[in-house]
Amino acid sequence: MLKRLYRWLDLRIGVGEIVEKELTGYLLPRNINEWYSLGSVLLVIFALQVVTGMLLMIYYVPDADKAFKSVTFIMNEVPFGWLIRLCHAVGSNMMVAVLILHMLSTLLMGSYKAPRELNWVTGFTLLALVQGISLTGYLAPWSQLSFWATTVATNSASAVPVLGPYLVEFLRGGKLVGPPTLGRFFALHAAVLPVVIAALIGAHLFLLKRTGISAPPFGREGTANPFEAQQYHYQGHPGGIPFFPNYVLQDLTSISVYFAIFLAVVFFWPGMPFTPDAFVPADPFKTPAHIKPEWYFLANYQTLKIFPSELLGLSVQAAAMTFLALLPFIDRSPERHPLKRPIFLTLVIAGILLWIALSVWGHLS
Amino acid sequence: MENEGRRRFLGVCVAGATAAAAVAAGYPVFRYLAPRSGQGGGAKLVIPAGELKEGDAKFFEFAGSSAVLIKTKSGELVALSAVCTHLGCIVQWVKEKQQFLCPCHGGQFSTDGTVLGGPPPRPLAKIPLTVTEGNITIG
Numbered sequence: 001m002l003k004r005l006y007r008w009l010d011l012r013i014g015v016g017e018i019v020e021k022e023l024t025g026y027l028l029p030r031n032i033n034e035w036y037s038l039g040s041v042l043l044v045i046f047a048l049q050v051v052t053g054m055l056l057m058i059y060y061v062p063d064a065d066k067a068f069k070s071v072t073f074i075m076n077e078v079p080f081g082w083l084i085r086l087c088h089a090v091g092s093n094m095m096v097a098v099l100i101l102h103m104l105s106t107l108l109m110g111s112y113k114a115p116r117e118l119n120w121v122t123g124f125t126l127l128a129l130v131q132g133i134s135l136t137g138y139l140a141p142w143s144q145l146s147f148w149a150t151t152v153a154t155n156s157a158s159a160v161p162v163l164g165p166y167l168v169e170f171l172r173g174g175k176l177v178g179p180p181t182l183g184r185f186f187a188l189h190a191a192v193l194p195v196v197i198a199a200l201i202g203a204h205l206f207l208l209k210r211t212g213i214s215a216p217p218f219g220r221e222g223t224a225n226p227f228e229a230q231q232y233h234y235q236g237h238p239g240g241i242p243f244f245p246n247y248v249l250q251d252l253t254s255i256s257v258y259f260a261i262f263l264a265v266v267f268f269w270p271g272m273p274f275t276p277d278a279f280v281p282a283d284p285f286k287t288p289a290h291i292k293p294e295w296y297f298l299a300n301y302q303t304l305k306i307f308p309s310e311l312l313g314l315s316v317q318a319a320a321m322t323f324l325a326l327l328p329f330i331d332r333s334p335e336r337h338p339l340k341r342p343i344f345l346t347l348v349i350a351g352i353l354l355w356i357a358l359s360v361w362g363h364l365s
Numbered sequence: 366m367e368n369e370g371r372r373r374f375l376g377v378c379v380a381g382a383t384a385a386a387a388v389a390a391g392y393p394v395f396r397y398l399a400p401r402s403g404q405g406g407g408a409k410l411v412i413p414a415g416e417l418k419e420g421d422a423k424f425f426e427f428a429g430s431s432a433v434l435i436k437t438k439s440g441e442l443v444a445l446s447a448v449c450t451h452l453g454c455i456v457q458w459v460k461e462k463q464q465f466l467c468p469c470h471g472g473q474f475s476t477d478g479t480v481l482g483g484p485p486p487r488p489l490a491k492i493p494l495t496v497t498e499g500n501i502t503i504g
Contacts, residue, residue, distance in 0.1 A: 055397060079401075080393035 019244075027240035028247050029215035035105035036213070037247070037254035038098060044255050045095045046201065050194060052088040060140065062186040064179035067142035068281040086266045089273040092134045094262055096296045099127050107327075107348060110336030111214040114227045115235070117328035119211065122204045124325045129197050134294065136189035139182060145275055147282035148291040150185070151177045152301075159310035176284065212236055217336035227334070292363065299355050302362030409504040414496060417442075422458035427503060431455050432492055434501065437476050438463065444492040444503050445478045451485040465489070 010016045028036075059078055061070040074081035103123060106112050112120035139150045154171045158164040173180030212235030227235070241247065265272055277288050293301050300317055307313035323330070331344065338345045410427055412434060417423055422435040424447055431447040435458070447455050454469035464481060465474040473481040478489035495502045 055394065058398070079396040079399070081397060083393050084397055 023244035023248075024242045026243040027237045028213055028243055029237045029240050031216050031219040032213075032241070032247065032250075033216055033218070034250060034254060035101075035109070036216075037251045038102040038105060039208075040251040041254050041258045042095065042098055042102060043201070044258070045091055045098060046197070049088060049091050049095060052084050052091065053190065053194070055084045056088055057190065062140070062182060064142060064182050064282075067140065067182065071141040071143075082270075083266070086270055086273075087262075090262065090265050092137060093273055093294070093296075094258075094265075095130055096127075096134060096294075098258070099130055100296075103127060104352075108338050108345075109214070109216055109218075110338070110341070112328045113334065113336060114229065114328065114332070115211050116207075116214060119204060119207045120328050121325060122200055122207060126197065126200050126204065128321075129193060129200065131296065133189060133193040133197065134296075136185040136193065138294065139177075139185045140189065141278065142182060142282045143278045144280040144282055144286075144288050145277035145291070147177060147284070148277070148287060149293055150181065152291060153293060153297070154181075156304060156310070156314065159314045161311065178284065210234070217338070295359060295363075298360075298362035299358035302358045302365065305362075305365065409502055412501045412503065414442075414499045414501050417501075420460060420463065422460075424455075424458075425503075427492065432503070433458065433465075434494070434503065435476055441476075442494060442496065442501060443476055443478075444494045444501075445474075446490040446492065448489075449485055450480075450487040450489065451483070456489070 006015065056074065059070055059074045059081065061067060071085070074085050076082075106120065106123070135150075135153055139146045154168055154177065157167045157171060160167055169175060171181075171184075172178070173184050214235070215237065227233075275292075277291070280288075292298065303317055304310060304313040307316065333341070335341055338348075408428070410425065412423065412425070417434065417436045419436050419440060420438050422433050424431060424433050426432070432444060433447040433456070434442065434444045436442055449456050449467040449469065449472050451467065451470055451472050454467050456465040456467045456472070456474060459466050463476060466472070467474075467483065467485065470484050472483035472485040474485070474489050475481050478491055480486075480488055492503055494504075
């Protein structure tokens with residue numbers, strides 16, 4: 001039956017040719033490793049966020065008077081509402097975590113180097129957008145946690161010289177966080193950012209297909225990048241392993257491992273995305289003590305606190321982000337093996353340790 | 366041959382596991398989307414008899430749907446579903462003619478729900494009521 005359907009489609013639209021070109025004939029380097037499957041895991045996470053988000057929209061009301069009640073209704077009254085909401089909340093944390101791992105593997109294997117500079121830049125932009133979609137979604141439940149975390153986050157824009165105060169007001173839709181903030185954050189969260197992210201994922205995959213997948217710098221004699229900017233050249237891997245079925249199996253394995261971890265958090269650590277303030281409706285006249293941002297913003301939060309002036313703190317972060325975003329244009333040596341790049345490796349490890357230390361400090365302070 | 370059997374066995378296992386996963390994921394989504402059972406159903410509604418004058422009609426929500434209570438000119442009380450049996454629009458009470466008119470396609474019903482004209486295929490459903498101590502209990 002399936003074979004007949006396949007033949008029916010093949011006769012009409014040439015499915016066989018696509019399968020040959022994109023799946024069985026799409027060859028990957030023989031020494032490819034599991035880290036390359038994180039992109040597929042991220043695609044699955046994004047799809048799951050979209051689906052659970054759509055489901056939540058059925059009962060969620062983006063109105064300051066009703067938002068908290070509607071979320072409580074989803075959690076306590078709607079059958080399996082708790083599951084859908086937890087999948088969405090835990091999924092958003094997981095998406096940031098896996099995205100960071102994906103970028104770290106790219107960083108350590110030197111895959112961001114020429115000719116893949118644009119893959120890195122689109123990936124980095126995606127990280128920023130995913131943080132943006134997480135931040136805007138954070139306000140949706142209209143709890144004390146959402147309200148005050150958004151107040152603190154939007155307030156950091158006030159450090160921008162001259163335009164600062166106007167920028168904060170523009171972000172909030174008023175002088176303080178209030179019903180207009182919920183309206184614009186919800187529109188960004190549920191309509192604007194998902195479309196922009198999906199488009200950028202498309203661009204990211206398009207670039208991947210045009211440049212060809214990079215070979216890991218391990219287990220081979222030559223680890224330097226053979227790219228020479230003379231003319232366009234697709235980097236194929238003759239004699240490599242086919243994407244289907246070989247690497248699809250690796251993708252499915254990684255996705256299964258991801259689901260095991262994800263569902264373990266959903267079922268055994270459902271409090272992970274929440275603090276007690278998440279269960280109290282927003283009160284604009286009562287600031288709770290110790291409002292902290294999400295774990296992935298803790299380092300930024302602590303950096304802002306360390307520097308005596310907010311502008312300096314913000315500038316340091318902006319400089320660090322710009323440096324990372326433009327890394328492929330700064331680090332132009334062709335060598336990709338991490339152990340053959342000791343200064344780079346030291347800097348990466350120091351950077352990770354600094355980020356962890358700042359996050360822990362931010363959490364404890 | 367042995368290899369073939371192994372392959373088939375693994376195929377069946379994978380298909381079974383995929384089907385189980387699909388059911389495990391699909392069931393919560395179905396329950397999440399399904400209308401909540403028992404919403405407003407089975408409940409009784411009490412309306413004070415004094416609220417309704419002779420020849421008047423009172424529309425209200427009953428068992429998750431729309432219903433109407435009328436007191437005919439002869440003083441008889443009738444409770445009916447207000448949902449037109451043609452395409453589900455809500456009928457309107459025409460006091461002057463003492464009958465119901467569905468504004469969607471012109472269906473007409475008498476005070477006891479019988480079809481007087483237009484496309485409705487069935488009479489309006491009757492809802493039982495009891496009158497005790499000046500109160501009308503619907504349902």
